[in-house]
Amino acid sequence: MTEPGENTSKPAGKPGTSETLLEVRGLEKHFPITKGLLKRRIGAVRAVDGIDFHVSSGETLGLVGESGCGKSTAGRLVTRLLEPTSGSVVFEGRDITHLDQGPLRPLRRDMQMIFQDPYSSLNPRHTVGAIVGAPFRIQGVKTEHGTKRAVQDLLKLVGLNPEHYNRYPHEFSGGQRQRIGIARTLALRPKLIIADEPVSALDVSIQAQVVNLLEDLQEELGLTYVVIAHDLSVVRHISDRVAVMYLGKIMETADRDELYARPRHPYTVALMSAVPVPDPRRRSSAMRERVLLSGDVPSPIDPPSGCRFRTRCWKAQEVCATEEPPLIARVGDPAGHLTACHFPVTDDEQIAGRTRPAPAPIPQGG
Amino acid sequence: MPGGHSFLDVRDLRIHFPTDDGLVKSVDGLSFALDRGRTLGIVGESGSGKSVTSLGVLGLHNRRNAEVSGEIWLDGSELVGAQPEAVRKMRGRKMAMIFQDPLSAMHPYYTVGVQIIEAYRVHNDVSKAVARKHAIDMLGRVGIPQPARRVDDYPHQFSGGMRQRAMIAMALSCDPELLIADEPTTALDVTVQAQILDLMRTLQQEFNSALIIITHDLGVVAELADDVLVMYAGKCVEYGTATTIFEHAEHPYTWGLLGSMPRLDRAVTSRLLPIAGAPPSLINVPSGCAFHPRCVYEPRTGGLGSTVVPELADAGGGHLVRCHLPTAERRRIWAQDIKPEMEGA
Numbered sequence: 252m253t254e255p256g257e258n259t260s261k262p263a264g265k266p267g268t269s270e271t272l273l274e275v276r277g278l279e280k281h282f283p284i285t286k287g288l289l290k291r292r293i294g295a296v297r298a299v300d301g302i303d304f305h306v307s308s309g310e311t312l313g314l315v316g317e318s319g320c321g322k323s324t325a326g327r328l329v330t331r332l333l334e335p336t337s338g339s340v341v342f343e344g345r346d347i348t349h350l351d352q353g354p355l356r357p358l359r360r361d362m363q364m365i366f367q368d369p370y371s372s373l374n375p376r377h378t379v380g381a382i383v384g385a386p387f388r389i390q391g392v393k394t395e396h397g398t399k400r401a402v403q404d405l406l407k408l409v410g411l412n413p414e415h416y417n418r419y420p421h422e423f424s425g426g427q428r429q430r431i432g433i434a435r436t437l438a439l440r441p442k443l444i445i446a447d448e449p450v451s452a453l454d455v456s457i458q459a460q461v462v463n464l465l466e467d468l469q470e471e472l473g474l475t476y477v478v479i480a481h482d483l484s485v486v487r488h489i490s491d492r493v494a495v496m497y498l499g500k501i502m503e504t505a506d507r508d509e510l511y512a513r514p515r516h517p518y519t520v521a522l523m524s525a526v527p528v529p530d531p532r533r534r535s536s537a538m539r540e541r542v543l544l545s546g547d548v549p550s551p552i553d554p555p556s557g558c559r560f561r562t563r564c565w566k567a568q569e570v571c572a573t574e575e576p577p578l579i580a581r582v583g584d585p586a587g588h589l590t591a592c593h594f595p596v597t598d599d600e601q602i603a604g605r606t607r608p609a610p611a612p613i614p615q616g617g
Numbered sequence: 618m619p620g621g622h623s624f625l626d627v628r629d630l631r632i633h634f635p636t637d638d639g640l641v642k643s644v645d646g647l648s649f650a651l652d653r654g655r656t657l658g659i660v661g662e663s664g665s666g667k668s669v670t671s672l673g674v675l676g677l678h679n680r681r682n683a684e685v686s687g688e689i690w691l692d693g694s695e696l697v698g699a700q701p702e703a704v705r706k707m708r709g710r711k712m713a714m715i716f717q718d719p720l721s722a723m724h725p726y727y728t729v730g731v732q733i734i735e736a737y738r739v740h741n742d743v744s745k746a747v748a749r750k751h752a753i754d755m756l757g758r759v760g761i762p763q764p765a766r767r768v769d770d771y772p773h774q775f776s777g778g779m780r781q782r783a784m785i786a787m788a789l790s791c792d793p794e795l796l797i798a799d800e801p802t803t804a805l806d807v808t809v810q811a812q813i814l815d816l817m818r819t820l821q822q823e824f825n826s827a828l829i830i831i832t833h834d835l836g837v838v839a840e841l842a843d844d845v846l847v848m849y850a851g852k853c854v855e856y857g858t859a860t861t862i863f864e865h866a867e868h869p870y871t872w873g874l875l876g877s878m879p880r881l882d883r884a885v886t887s888r889l890l891p892i893a894g895a896p897p898s899l900i901n902v903p904s905g906c907a908f909h910p911r912c913v914y915e916p917r918t919g920g921l922g923s924t925v926v927p928e929l930a931d932a933g934g935g936h937l938v939r940c941h942l943p944t945a946e947r948r949r950i951w952a953q954d955i956k957p958e959m960e961g962a
Contacts, residue, residue, distance in 0.1 A: 317806035318777075424895040454662040455833055459877035459891030466888070481806065488879035488889065511881070525811035527836030528882045529875070531859035534840055543815060544808045546762075547776040 272443055272475050273306040273329065278338035280324050284552065297551050298324040300499035301338065303578070306443070311469065311476040313490030313507070315483060317522075319548055321499040322479045326445045329477065330362050331355060342443070360390055363441040367448035369428035373420040379406070379431055380416040386438040405434040409464060426457035433464065440472065447479045462489060483526050487511055492587070495519050498551055498559040501578055505588035515581060515588070515595040517542075518560045558593065566594045623650035623690075624827050625674070625795055630687035630697075632666075632673050639900040643669040645851035646687075651844075653794060656821065656828040658842030658859070660835060660874070662896050666851040667831045671797045674829075675714055676704035691795060710740040713788040717800035719780035723772040729756075729783045730768035737790045755786040759816060778809035782816065789820060796821070797829045802837060814840055835878060839863060847871050850897055850907035853929060857936040867938045867947040869912045872955045886961040906941060914942055914950070 281295035299321040306312045314322045327333040329340055331347060339348045347358060366372040373382055383402045387394060394401040403413035409430040420428055429449065436444060449465065450458040462485065468474060480486050486493055487507060494504040495518065503516040514520045521542040528537045544563045549555055555562050561571040570593055578591040583598075632644040644666045651657045659667045672678055674689055676696055689696040691711065696704055716722040724732060733752040734745065741748070749768070756764035759782040772780055781801065788796060798817065802810040818841060821828050830841050838845055838859065845862040847855040847870065855868040866872055876890030894911040897903055909915045909922035918941040921927075929939040932947075940947060 317808065426895055454896065455835075456662060456873055456877045456892035457895065459889035460893075462879070462889055463891060483807065484879040484881050487881060488885060508885075521808060523881065525807045526881050527810070527814070527834065527840045529835040529839045529863060529878065529880060530882060531839045531842075531863055533882065537840070538815070541811060541815075543811055545812075547778055547809070548806075 270308050271305050272308045272343060273477075274339075274341040275302065275304050275325075275329065276339045276341070278302050278325065278328055278340065279336040280321075280328055280333060281336045294552055297499050297554060299328060300551075300554070302496070302499075302501050304494055304501065304504065306475055306477060308442075308475055309469075309473055310491040311478060311489055313486035313493040314477060314479045314496060315481065315486045315493060315522075316496035317481060317548060319498075319551065320496040321551070322481075322496050323447050325496070326364070326447050326477065326479045330364050330445055332364070356390075360386075360392075360439040361442045363436040363439070363444050365429075365432055365436050365444060365446040365449045368452050369425055369432055370420075370452075372432055373428055375420055378417050378419055379411075379423075382420070382431060383434045383438060386435060390439060392439065401438070402434075405438055406431075408437065408468070409434045410460075424457075425453055426460060429453060429457075429461055430464065433461075433468070437468065437472070441474070443475045443477070445477045445479070448481070449478065450485060451480065451482060458485070465489065483523060495522065498548060498554050500559055500591065501589075502560065502592070503588075503590045504578070506585075509585060509588050513584075513588075513598070515584065515590040516560075516592045517564050517566050517594075517596055520596050521563075558591070560592075566596075568594065624653050624692055625651040626688070626690040627670075627674065628688040628690070630670065630673060630689065631685070632669050632678060633684040634682060635684065636900075641899045642851050642902060643899055644673060645902075647848075647851070647853055649846055649853070649856065651795075651827045651829065653827050654821075654825045655844065656830060656842045658838035658845045659829060659831045659848060660833065660838055660845060661848035662833060664850075664896050664899060665848040666899075667848050668799055670848075671714065671799050671829065671831055674795075674797065675708055675712060676701065706740075709736055709793065710791045711793055712795035712797065713791070713793040715781075715784055715788050715796065715798040715801045718804050719777070719784040720772060722784060723780065725772055728769050728771055729775065730770075733768075733783070733787045733790050736787055740791045751790065752786075755790050756783065759783070759786045759789075759820075760812070761786070777805055778812060781805060781809075781813055785813075785816065785820070789824065792824060793826060795827045795829070797831070799831045800833070801830070803832070803834070810837075817841065835863075835874060847874070850902050851899060852907065852939065853937070854908065854939045855937065856929075861934075861936050865936070865948075866951060866955075867932055867936070867944070868940050869914050869942075870908050872951070873911075876955065876959050883959075884961045886959070890958060906939070917942060917946070 278299055279301050280299040281297050283292050284294045284296065285291060286293045302325060314325060316322045324333065328335050335348055339346055380399065380402050383405055384398045387398050387401065403416060406413045411427060411430050423431065450461050453461060469476060478486065478489055490507050493507050493510050495502045497518050503519045514523055521544050524541045546563055549562055557573050557575050558571040561567040576591045576593045578589045580586060580588060581590050581595045628648050630644055630647045634641040634643060647670060661667045673685060678685055685697055687697060730749060730752050733755060734748040737748045737751055753764045753768050756768055761767050761779060761782055775783060802813050805813060814837065832838055842859050845857060845859050846853050847868065849870050855862065855871050862871065866875060873892035877892065879889060892911050897907060903910050905923040905925050906927050915922040921941045927939045927941045929937045932938045932944050
């Protein structure tokens with residue numbers, strides 16, 4: 252294992268040094284479950300259940316977790332594509348949590364989204380020109396040399412041929428379509444881009460092209476990203492800071508290098524050890540160091556009491572079932588490294604960034 | 618290595634689909650061999666022909682719209698020329714498949730137990746009660762909790778990871794000697810993927826079956842495979858042991874795959890090293906080496922790259938490479954340029 256941190260192109264996260272662009276406090280989204288003719292409310296899916304984070308100008312925050320952890324819902328709440336149940340979203344110092352559609356519209360210029368599936372996020376009946384030019388039309392933005400010229404400049408910017416202005420989405424490959432989506436996102440020069448699984452639908456070699464493109468654009472245009480992804484290696488590559496989500500809560504957040512070198516939450520540790528290492532010589536050691544979690548993620552309708560991870564955690568004790576651990580800096584951690592755990596993984600349990608074999612996981616119950 | 622006496626021996630397999638737009642050559646002259654107890658990883662991007670190959674081995678292509686030629690020898694019997702009925706009898710018993718998406722591979726209308734029982738009774742003349750007991754036993758072996766109760770559940774009552782376990786139980790119910798897993802963990806979360814890979818490894822050792830794992834994830838291949846076959850545009854471009862492929866790759870496409878992938882076990886590199894362009898259409902496969910339009914070393918082949926299809930040649934010790942560059946040159950590029958850059962030096 253080489254030392255993370257050396258040879259990095261990006262400065263590690265820099266909260267405090269630059270202004271906070273986005274601030275999220277106690278954000279919740281509960282989807283009601285109704286029954287019967289009268290739509291009686293019988294429960295709720297607690298997709299996002301009280302999360303706090305901030306994003307500074309020019310940095311990339313990675314939001315990582317498994318399916319159903321609420322990371323995509325969080326992205327949609329921030330861009331106000333979903334109405335939050337409670338909590339607040341503050342963008343550039345302005346509380347936008349409950350803004351109406353009217354006042355929200357000009358804000359959409361500053362906040363854009365990149366979607367996962369380049370096949371369903373582009374209208375097959377519109378030309379590339381119409382798709383990428385749509386933001387100008389909708390927002391009534393006049394460009395200096397006309398919309399066509401502006402669209403062609405955007406296509407060039409994302410590495411597409413500007414002459415393909417009149418082509419339709421089906422004439423492009425998956426990677427090229429994702430570039431079209433990115434061009435549309437960039438049209439109004441947003442300040443914040445929420446990218447929801449921007450590369451997971453793409454082939455490996457194309458994934459790398461798009462990751463590089465996102466990084467180049469950030470440098471060139473001074474963009475701020477929130478990247479939502481399940482792939483820990485992609486998140487590590489692209490992010491300055493990372494937040495790990497589980498069942499609607501943030502379990503741990505820290506600067507990228509700090510988090511990957513010294514994960515403190517048992518869930519983060521398990522998640523990282525589960526990633527297959529592309530090195531056949533390390534096969535046996537990777538297996539030995541692996542923390543195999545038993546069972547599945549519990550239902551967000553009725554999450555476990557106390558710490559939500561306790562049902563699968565090998566360090567869980569009685570207190571974990573009764574008291575929910577707050578997301579705070581633990582003893583010996585730098586200020587930005589917050590962990591929501593009563594018994595964080597200690598340095599003694601970590602070997603060279605990887606974790607020592609954990610005691611056998613608790614046998615799976617019913 | 619294509620030899621005479623392997624358990625599975627695929628020779629010059631071609632699977633072509635005539636379409637209105639032209640002939641799609643999904644698999645175009647593929648040969649490989651596999652013994653019992655060994656795992657072969659087939660790697661490639663979408664459209665490289667890896668899934669078509671696996672369906673071909675199982676004889677699942679409809680002969681009315683697929684042209685299959687070549688030879689597939691499984692334990693001494695040839696499958697391509699065999700009667701469909703004979704191949705059908707081997708399917709399930711002799712060879713079985715684990716599909717990528719267990720939700721669409723299982724019938725939503727029947728319970729998990731009924732589907733395993735059906736598969737078992739097709740090949741074994743036993744009563745329903747015996748087959749049910751076997752199904753419960755298999756579900757228990759793949760780690761489904763309370764199998765006696767869960768056997769009567771429908772697929773939608775299982776979580777994604779449990780469905781994949783149930784699929785594995787179904788595939789293994791008749792103790793097949795050849796198991797093909799097509800992207801078995803792609804639809805799963807990483808912690809569940811770790812459980813399933815662990816399970817497959819354990820079961821393979823227990824059953825001593827030959828395993829083919831098809832994936833685009835080089836990490837999964839490195840964890841499971843003994844040998845690796847890299848496919849591009851329907852052809853094998855590189856073949857070797859897992860250690861050879863990951864430590865001494867010689868084909869520019871394999872270099873591209875390795876360089877495209879951010880890795881948790883290495884320092885963060887400033888940039889990924891992607892392959893330019895996109896995989897080719899299988900109707901208009903580029904002339905010469907199919908990879909040449911995306912290959913940065915093509916100019917060094919003196920025009921050969923775009924005109925002549927390179928042979929799959931032995932670079933030493935059974936390491937097969939389909940490339941015009943001389944072996945010494947390839948080794949020099951790997952050692953001096955590719956490897957250091959990947960490691961972030």
